[in-house]
Structures are given as C-alpha cells and as structure tokens.
Amino acid sequence: MCIDWKMVSKRIYQQRKKLRMSREEVAEKIGRVPSYYGDIERGTCGMSVDTLVALSNTLHLSVDYILYGAAEETDIYEQICRSLKNYDIRIQNRALSLMDFYLKQEVKTG
Template identity: 30%
Template structure:
C-alpha cells in the first residue's frame, strides 16, 4: 500500500462528497491535521479509520486502498484518471466523454436493427 496514493484517493473522494477537511474530520472523529496528514500520505490510516472514511465518503474500501478495483466508485475512478493532467488534457477528456455519452443516448433511442 502506498500512503500517498491512498491519500490522493481520500482527497478526491472527500472533494467529490463536497466536504472540507474540517467537515470530514468532524464526521469521522479525528483532527483536521490528521485528515491533512492522511491526504498527503505522511500518515497511514488504520482499518477503523478506513471504514469510517468509506462510510462517510460513500466509496468502497477497495477504492480507497486499491484504487479502481472492481466494485469501486466510478466517479472517483474517473477523477483519479484525470488527476495530474493539464487543463487542456482534462477538457479534451470531458469533451470525449460527452461525445461518447451523446452517442450512447442516440443508440439507446433508436429501434434495434434486424
């Protein structure tokens, strides 16, 4: 387990949940400093903390510990994929996903071909 990677996934899940470090700390019963240390990878979360994070952030333990493992949270997985990319690359990814979803919607609306 890489503490930095786990910390990054915690940070992404926290942001996706719309929580500040302060609010997350309050909800799981730890200090804001501890949450900051978890997110930076300078401290490793114990099992009890991981369970509380998973429940509070509504993501699987697999996602927090292993990343995009099967059964993980798809939104957090997508966020992790674009992390570290340039703004231009992120916009291109968003454009591609929008186009993909538009095509899926179009295909779903058409009657099946025989």
C-alpha cells in the first residue's frame, strides 16, 4: 500500500485546525522545529516513526488514520485515555471529576 503524503498532510492540517492549535504549538509538542513540521503539513516530506507517533498522540488520531485515512475504530475508553494522557495529573483528575459530575446529572435527568 502506497502512502499519499499529500493526503497525510491534509488529515494532519485538518485535525490541527479542529483542535485550534498553531503550527508552532504542534511542533513544540512533538519535539520538532516549526519549519520541519510545516514541511510535514504541506506534504513535502515524510516523517520518522517517532514523529508519526508523536503526531498521533498530540492530534488524538490513530496512526492508521494519519497514514491511510482508515476509519477510526477505537473504543471510547481509548479515546478518553489518548486525550487525557497529554495533560498533567491535576488536569486529568479535574477532567475525571467533571465527567463524573456530568454522568451523575444525566442519570438523574435521564
């Protein structure tokens, strides 16, 4: 299976915009210089496995989806974990408390 780097770049760009992150923010989170990340997002270069995994974690996308556009087939627990693992424990605990509060309200109003 051949990788279409232009489509890879499009999926990365769309997700970055959806998350309202700047190129510089993504570059910093994946540990790369902004110009290199910009090349990835424009589809003018490939990337290492380490960079791909870092992008997957930062943008909350599966590697399959980034590379091939394969439908996301992860369960909700994995999605929650992927989303929370980029934050420190204090923020994770706050998010868990909010989720518990919301779920209790849903049960009450059900």
